[in-house]
Amino acid sequence: MDSLIALFEHFAEYGNIISYILVFAVLMLSGFGVPIPEDITLVTAGILASQGYAHGYGIFLVCMAGVLIGDSCMYILGxxxxxKLLRVKFLRKILTAKRIKTIRYRFQDxxxxxxxxxxxxxxxxAAIYLFSGITRKVSYTKFILIDFFASIISVPVWVxxxxxxGNNLEHLKHLVSKIGLGFTVAAxxxxxxxxxxxxxxIRKREKSLSDSVNKEQDEELYLHAKNHSGEIKKKQKVKSTTK
Structure with a gap:
């Protein structure tokens, strides 16, 4: 966290516009699955704003844009x-066979x-967003709306x-750790x-299907029994006529 803050502050000295570009670029990379903590980037963006390297509302909008566009890129790629994306070595690391199996099983309904x-x-x-694009079960309009409503909860908190x-890094680290844990536990x-x-x-569906099958089988048995009974009566009638 300290090194990321120091890096941002170093480049931010070249002007506010650099702060916005840097924050946006890092959030985009994070959205692509690059191992850069999104929460730390957002917290650092808030620190830059508090130190005058960026405007508060401006940095918030940049953060929202970086998060949403980064997530959208994963969906659109999928x-x-x-x-075909699974042939790419980098993406195979993000969307492993185990993750695909886990996501597909829970993603259906x-x-x-x-x-x-x-x-x-x-x-x-990143893996889930990529997979949602691959399956096309959710339109992009729905995807971006869902992502927006989820982001509007987390982004303002971190920023x-x-x-x-930001003036007390030790206390800030403690808060980031606790809130991050809270978000994870809730998720x-x-x-x-x-x-x-x-x-x-699934159980209700299986039960409904089972009941439907049993009903069809009962109807078939009833018809079979009815037809069989009718045949017996016909045979008896023929015998009595012959006599």
Missing amino acids: YIYGV NAILFLFVARFLPGLR SLGYFF VIGFILIFVFIKIR
């Missing part, structure tokens, strides 16, 4: 190129909720932390609830 929760999980976020507590709980919800829906 949407345009599909499974709860894509919107899944995407919202994913915004708070740095390790899986505000940097802006108001994990969200995933568990989604998983339970999916399980319940």
Whole structure:
């Protein structure tokens, strides 16, 4: 965190516009799955604003743009190129076979909720957004709206932390750690609830299908029994006529 802040402050001395460009570029890279913590970047952006290297509202808008465009790039890549992307070595590291299996299993019927929760999980976020583009289960309009509403929760929190507590780095680190943990725990709980919800829906669907199959089988047995009974009556009638 200290080194990232020092790097940003060094380049920010060349002018406010550099601060905006740097923050935007780093957030874009983070959106592509590059291992640069998004939360630390947003906190650093808040610190830059508090020190006069950028305007508060301006840096917030740049942060939102960087986050949304970075996430959109992953979705659009998946949407345009599909499974061909898995041939790229770098993307294979992000979207591993294990992650694909995990995401696909949970993504089927709860894509919107899944995407919202994913915004708070740095390790899986890029993979989920890429996968959502590949599957095309969610339109880009829905995707960007979901991402916006999730980002409008997290981005102001991180930027505000940097802006108001940037003068005390030790205390700031403690707050970042606690709030980051809170977001992660909330996201994990969200995933568990989604998983339970999916399980319940699958069981209901299986039960409904089973009941439907049983009903069809009962109808077939009834018709078969009815036809068989009719044949017996016909045979008996023929015998009585012959006599």
